[in-house]
Each structure stands twice: as C-alpha cells, then as structure tokens.
Amino acid sequence: MTAVASLHPRDVLLGAQAGAVALPVCDHYSGVEARMRKSLALQAEMAEEFGACVFDVTLDCEDGAPVGGEAEHAALVCELARAALPGMRVGVRVHPVDHPAFDGDMATIAGQVASRLSHLMVPKVESTADVERAVAALDAAGAGELPLHVLIESPRAVRHAFDIAAHPRVQSLSFGLMDFVSAHASAIPADGMGATGQFTHPLVVRAKLEIASAAHAYGKVPSHCVVTEFSDAHAMGMAARRAAREFGYLRMWSIHPSQIRPILLAFSPDEEQIHIATKIMDAAAAADWAPLSFDGTLHDRASYRHFWQILERAHATGRRLPEEARRWFVPVTH
Structure with a gap:
C-alpha cells in the first residue's frame, strides 16, 4: 500500500469540507432524579451491547428543576455527572440566559464538572447576543473548551439561525417544536406539535429546513425535535425516518427510553448502504484516492466523502461493519 493509500480517510477527505462534527444520533433528555439515574444506567448497558456509546444523556435543569430548587438541582446534576462511567457522554441543559437561575447553573455546573460533560445545552437562544x-x-467558569449546543424555539430565533450557526463556539442546533408552535398565538393548530402534523404544516416545515440548512452551512449538527407520542412506536419510527431522510437532520431528541432504539435504527445506514460504502472506500484507498469507476459510475473525493460519512454513521450507531471497514475504526494507541 502506498503512503497516500495508508492515510486515514479523515485525513484525506475531510480537509476541504469537514462537514458536521460526528455526534451520537440520539440525545436523550431526563430531568427527574430517578429518570436521570435510569438514563445513565441504560446508557452504560447499551454501550456494552453496541460496543460504543450510542446516545447522549442530557440532564435537564430547565424542565427538571422545581421552582425555588434550581440550585439544589444543579448540585444533583453535578453529582450524577461525576458518577457517570468513563467513556459515557453526558450533557446538561441549563436555564435560558435571561432566567434568574442561569448564572447559578453556569457557575455550579460548568465551574465544577465541565471536564465530565460532552456538551452544555442553552435553551431559548434568540440571537448571537x-x-x-x-x-x-x-x-468565566473556566469551561472555555466545553461544546455549546443551542435550542431554537421561536420565529425570531429561526430568522437568526444562520448567524447563530456561524458562531465558532456552537456545535449543534436543536429545534424546539413545542415552544415554536406556541409562539404563534394559536395560528398553528395543535396537531402541528404532533408526530404527523409537524411534518406537514408549512411554518413548522420551513423552520425545520431553515435550521438544518443553517447547521450544515457551517459544519454544525442539526438536532431534530421531540415526538411526544412516546407510546406510539410507529409514529416515533416514522418521524425519526423523515427527520433523517427528508429533512437533513443528523441527530434527534428522545424523551422516553422507548424512543432511543427507533432513533438509532432510523438514523443508521442499512446493510446495503454499508456494503456499497465499504466497497467504494476500499477501492478508493487502493487507488490512492484518485477518481475511479465503480459499477459504471464515476467517483471522486466528493463522493468518497459521502460514503465515508456513511461508515462513520454506521460505526456511531453500533452497526457491525465489514472487516474492510473496521480497520479504519481501530482505536489509536500511542
């Protein structure tokens, strides 16, 4: 194998157009102590099952903290973050920047456990300010390296989505469906918050597309909103598939443990995609990443990048890779 072919695909293909940073496709939210503890336990169990941490757990202060008990809840979140097993991904959603508890959240959580967190989510972001x-x-908390995720929840925020996505400290943009709909003074009917209606109402569809486009424009991760009908497995699967395949989202919120596996399934490549991507990437490496014809179709670094990202997604969702592809995911040792 030549020196060029021996390079890792990330080194060869992602320099000119890196695309979004790779994050687990599911972001699972919980805010009540018992559920937060169960979420962390489930995360560890599924990491052992899949051989990788396949979903984030985001501990929720905004909806989880009782009124007047915000400081105590922030302290609890710190305790749970410290107790998470090595290799697990744990984030925290703090209160909005204009909430009285925001400064306390940041001083406590970012100040004490930033090194144990995968990200910090700020809700109700309206602008770059x-x-x-x-x-x-x-x-100020000494957590300047902690990735920042933001939640877009209003028409004004959607208007500023591209500016927000352009900020170098923002890693991911999420769409807050429920608040977005309620911000329209009942102009959007209630079914616009449902698993089906959120994909058909024009204002909701426009917001989803705007956020996804803004995120992709700046190499950030677009994260899709919740499905509240958590007991309806069919509706959950349908929504996750549409978010991934039609709306360009790379990640999706879960608000119930039963939603995690449908999200993983919907956002992971199928066997045929994995097979084709493996064959093309193997041929590309053998050709020193020069253009080639594969099954009568021309491929070059632009399409190689696409197929490499399929393999990355397959690995991140715990799919079994062919031997030819597994060589690129061997942990680096020093």
Missing part, C-alpha cells in the same frame, strides 16, 4: 452571553459564562 444570547450565544455570547453563554460563552462569557462558560469562560
């Missing part, structure tokens, strides 16, 4: 407020709080 809110992002800067969060960034300043992170820096």
